[in-house]
Amino acid sequence: MNVIKMSKLTKARYLSSVLSLMIIISSIGIIFSNGFNWGLDFTGGVVTEVRLDSHIKATELSELLAQHSEQEVSVISAGESGRWVLRYSQVDAKSSTDIVSVLAPLSGNVEVLNSSIVGPQIGQELAEQGGLALLVAMLCVLGYLSFRFEWRLASGALLALFHDVVFVLAFFSLMQMEFNLTILAAVLAILGYSLNDSIVIADRIRELLIAKPKMAVDEVCSAAVKATFSRTMVTSGTTLITVAALWGMGGVPLEGFSIAMFLGIMIGTISSISVGTCLPELLKVKAEHYQLAPISQTP
Structure with missing residues (x-):
C-alpha cells in the first residue's frame, strides 16, 4: 500500500x-x-495630494478626473477624511492651478497640499x-x-x-x-x-x-x-x-x-x-x- x-x-x-x-x-x-x-515610479509622472470636502467619495473624484483627462488618473485615499493622493502621467499633467479648477465643481474647498514630479530618468x-x-x-x-x-x-x-x-x-x-x-x-x-x-x-x-x-x-x-x-x-x-x-x-x-x-x-x-x-x-x-x-x- x-x-x-x-x-x-x-x-x-x-x-x-x-x-x-x-x-x-x-x-x-x-x-x-x-x-x-x-507605474509612475518607472515612467515618471506627477503625484498631487489634495484636501476636499469630507463627504466626497473616490468614485465621484475618479469620474470627474476622467472627464478632464485622456489618461487614467489614480485616486488613492491618504487615510484622512477628505484627503486624496492623485497620480497621473506627466505628459497629461495639470498644474496645481488646473487641478483646483478641475475639482472646483465637486468641492467648494479645494486645497493642494503638495505636488511632486518623478522624472523619467x-x-x-x-x-x-x-x-x-x-x-x-x-x-x-x-x-x-x-x-x-x-x-x-x-x-x-x-x-x-x-x-x-x-x-x-x-x-x-x-x-x-x-x-x-x-x-x-x-x-x-x-x-x-x-x-x-x-x-x-x-x-x-x-x-x-x-x-x-x-x-x-x-x-x-x-x-x-x-x-x-x-x-x-x-x-x-x-x-x-x-x-x-x-x-x-x-x-x-x-x-x-x-x-x-x-x-x-x-x-x-x-x-x-x-x-x-x-x-x-x-x-x-x-x-x-x-x-x-x-x-x-x-x-
Whole structure:
C-alpha cells in the first residue's frame, strides 16, 4: 500500500513538473508579447495630494478626473477624511492651478497640499536597479545553495524561484495591472518565501540520500515531499490567510502587493514540490554526492 501511494506521488510530481515547464514557457511568451503597464515610479509622472470636502467619495473624484483627462488618473485615499493622493502621467499633467479648477465643481474647498514630479530618468534608474536587484538576489541564492546542497539540488531550487517570479510577472503583464515599486517589493519577497520551501525539501532529500543510499532517487524525492507536506501546507495556508486579509482590508494601495504575494505563495508551493524535486532527479543526483570522503591515515 505504501509503495502504491509513493508511486502515485511520483507520478503527480512528474505531471506537475510538466505543467510547470508549460507555465514557464507561456509566461515568458506573455511577458515578451504584452510587456508591462509601468507605474509612475518607472515612467515618471506627477503625484498631487489634495484636501476636499469630507463627504466626497473616490468614485465621484475618479469620474470627474476622467472627464478632464485622456489618461487614467489614480485616486488613492491618504487615510484622512477628505484627503486624496492623485497620480497621473506627466505628459497629461495639470498644474496645481488646473487641478483646483478641475475639482472646483465637486468641492467648494479645494486645497493642494503638495505636488511632486518623478522624472523619467529617475524611473529608468529604478527599473534598472530593480532588475539588477532580482539578478543579484538569484545569483546569491545560487551561490549559497551550491555550497549548501551541491549544484544539482541547487539548480532545482533556483529553477523553482525563476518559475515563481516569471509566473507573477506574466500575470501582471497579461492583466496589464500597474507595475510599480510595491509590486517589485512583492516579487523580492516571493523569492525569499519560495526559497524557504525549496530549502526544506532539499534538506530532507539530502538527509534521506545519506541515511538510505540504496533507495531509488525517485522514491527519495517522493518521500521527502511526503515528509514535509504537512509542514508546507500549514505554513502556506497560514500565510495565505494573512495575505488574503491584507488583500481584503488593505485597500487599493496594497491590492497589487497582496495579489502578487497571494499568487507567489500558491505557485511557490507547487514549484517547490514539482520543479524543486524533479530537476535534481533529472540531473542524476545520487547518494554518492553527499557521502563523506575517507581521510587518508598515511602521513
